[in-house]
Amino acid sequence: MSHIKDVTGGTPIVLESLWKTYANFVAVSGIDLSVGAGRFCTVLGPSGSGKTTTLMMIAGFVAPTRGRILVSGRDIAALPPQKRNLGVVFQNYALFPHLTVFDNVAFPLIMRRVPQAEIAQRVERMLETVELAGLGGRYPRELSGGQQQRVALARALVFEPRVLLMDEPLGALDKKLRSSLQIELKALQRRLDVTVIYVTHDQEEALTMADQIVVMQGGRIEQNGTPEDLYDRPATAFVAGFMGDTNLVRGVVMAADKDGTLRIDHPTGRRIIARASGFQAGDHVAASLRPECLSIESPDGPEEPENAWDGRIAAVTYLGDAIRYHVAVGENRPTLAETLVVKAARRGTEHRRFSEGDAVRVRWSRSDARVLPPTRADARILPPMQAGGH
Ligand SMILES: Nc1ncnc2c1ncn2[C@@H]1O[C@H](COP(=O)(O)OP(=O)(O)OP(=O)(O)O)[C@@H](O)[C@H]1O
Ligand SMILES: [Mg+2]
Structure with missing residues (x-):
């Protein structure tokens, strides 16, 4: 007991x-x-x-x-x-x-x-x-x-x-x-x-x-x-979204290696490489990417092998000690699910590094993506009816 x-x-x-x-x-x-x-x-x-x-x-x-x-x-x-x-x-x-x-x-x-x-x-x-x-x-x-x-x-x-x-x-x-x-x-x-x-x-x-x-x-x-x-360490996408700001990027697991490396494909054709156990190919998942874990840079230079998505700045918000960038990453499909929010700490006296319309590249490391099962449906099940309960 x-x-x-x-x-x-x-x-x-x-x-x-x-x-x-x-x-x-x-x-x-x-x-x-x-x-x-x-x-x-x-x-x-x-x-x-x-x-x-x-x-x-x-x-x-x-x-x-x-x-x-x-x-x-x-x-x-x-x-x-x-x-x-x-x-x-x-x-x-x-x-x-x-x-x-x-x-x-x-x-x-x-x-x-x-x-x-x-x-x-x-x-x-x-x-x-x-x-x-x-x-x-x-x-x-x-x-x-x-x-x-x-x-x-x-x-x-x-x-x-x-x-x-x-x-x-x-x-x-x-x-x-x-x-x-x-x-x-x-x-x-x-x-x-x-x-x-x-x-x-x-x-x-x-x-x-x-x-x-x-x-x-x-x-x-x-x-x-x-x-x-x-x-x-949120257990579900619901908790991740409820506790603080996060980007929930939904996709399907295309490959799962024995060492826990996952290849997740997004509907836009972009890809996330992450590490998590308990998933297999075909699973629908949500990758939680906290805005403060993403970095933003100019898109020139060689194409990065993983976890680097190119997009365009859709909005810039000043937070005082940080700057929040909304980056549209969906080609011609600017829906909310295809916007990544990046929170960049302000360094020194630096002001805006990027403006609305700028082409940028958003990056993160494997360990910053948290792979979660999608939110459980709100299924309100009646209690078991057998006699002898407390
Ligand atoms: N006396 C009642 N008869 C029928 N349904 C009820 C009764 N009391 C609560 N409920 C329902 O039970 C559910 C849970 O209600 P509860 O008040 O516990 O929610 P809550 O989490 O406190 O919500 P809130 O954040 O709005 O205060 C709600 O859907 C509510 O409508
Ligand atoms: Mg209440």
């Missing part, structure tokens, strides 16, 4: 083939997930992929159709939400409108019969942490959306839960407050040694905050790993 040993004093969470169906619609499709004690796990995925539903099942607001949820190795299915001892911040998880900010934050402590003097101390400290010191006497309707969100965060953290579940908690905030709260939240999480599951739409937020990232699609987990795993 997947009972992780509770070594740090934090609380591990394990989901075992967890399903949620509504009539014949599968919202969560038998997911397995293990989040170690004290880890910060971020859940990413497109709208409707099942993120909120998963969090709601852990919190106890939605009953799973099948499967188990283990917290510290204990199945919590029978416990009502308030007995699960989880801190919860949902985007629309309302504050008590008739209570002041202070009393909202104090509420979990009153429920736990913490002595009055200690309550005052802990609430004040928590309000300072979320930069709301001095606003304890206000009512929620007298606060901005972002301030209300921070009160919700303070209320979820004040009783120092072992697990914190958050669904887009910073979504309503401006960029500056958002990034300062990200740092605050991460520091708080480390200090309190709390296990966090954090849903966001923002992949940059996921990369900076998480120890572990889960990408969901169509009710399933598409990939689960460290930020480095997901960015540098």
Whole structure:
């Protein structure tokens, strides 16, 4: 069984083939997930992929159709939400409108019969942490959306839960407050040694905050790993496209050598030479080429033997510290799939090296092309119906 040993004093969470169906619609499709004690796990995925539903099942607001949820190795299915001892911040998880900010934050402590003097101390400290010191006497309707969100965060953290579940908690905030709260939240999480599951739409937020990232699609987990795993070693074209910018060049494997060298042909007749195991001739694949891994040069000089595609600059964008070139590489077929995006770091005072319309050559090395299976279809399969499930 997947009972992780509770070594740090934090609380591990394990989901075992967890399903949620509504009539014949599968919202969560038998997911397995293990989040170690004290880890910060971020859940990413497109709208409707099942993120909120998963969090709601852990919190106890939605009953799973099948499967188990283990917290510290204990199945919590029978416990009502308030007995699960989880801190919860949902985007629309309302504050008590008739209570002041202070009393909202104090509420979990009153429920736990913490002595009055200690309550005052802990609430004040928590309000300072979320930069709301001095606003304890206000009512929620007298606060901005972002301030209300921070009160919700303070209320979820004040009783120092072992697990914190958050669904887009910073979504309503401006960029500056958002990034300062990200740092605050991460520091708080480390200090309190709390296990966090954090849903966001923002992949940059996921990369900076998480120890572990889960990408969901169509009710399933598409990939689960460290930020480095997901960015540098995406398992599918979907994950590669979802985590940062990439060029996904689709083609067919024409030859696969024993040593893992692949020859991939693109519909324009161009060719990619790459290395990857597990593919054979005839496979449809997508080669992921990160814009920062491509180099751009003048097309004169001898034709390069491999991974050098000639094209024309279609657009140039300044990024401040870098320049982004869109290079049309499809002959007379300027569709999106035949444009390569190259991100070139600016060197010294150098400005544009190439302009729109210039003929250029885009190059990369074998090791920079990551060969991936095409994206899995969104097939929402109903759970097995035999009796005797958990
Ligand atoms: N009570 C319900 N009845 C029927 N379908 C539901 C119900 N709740 C959620 N769903 C469906 O389940 C799927 C997953 O919803 P969920 O809210 O988990 O998505 P999400 O990943 O959180 O999306 P978003 O990023 O938009 O918040 C959606 O297609 C949604 O319409
Ligand atoms: Mg959601």
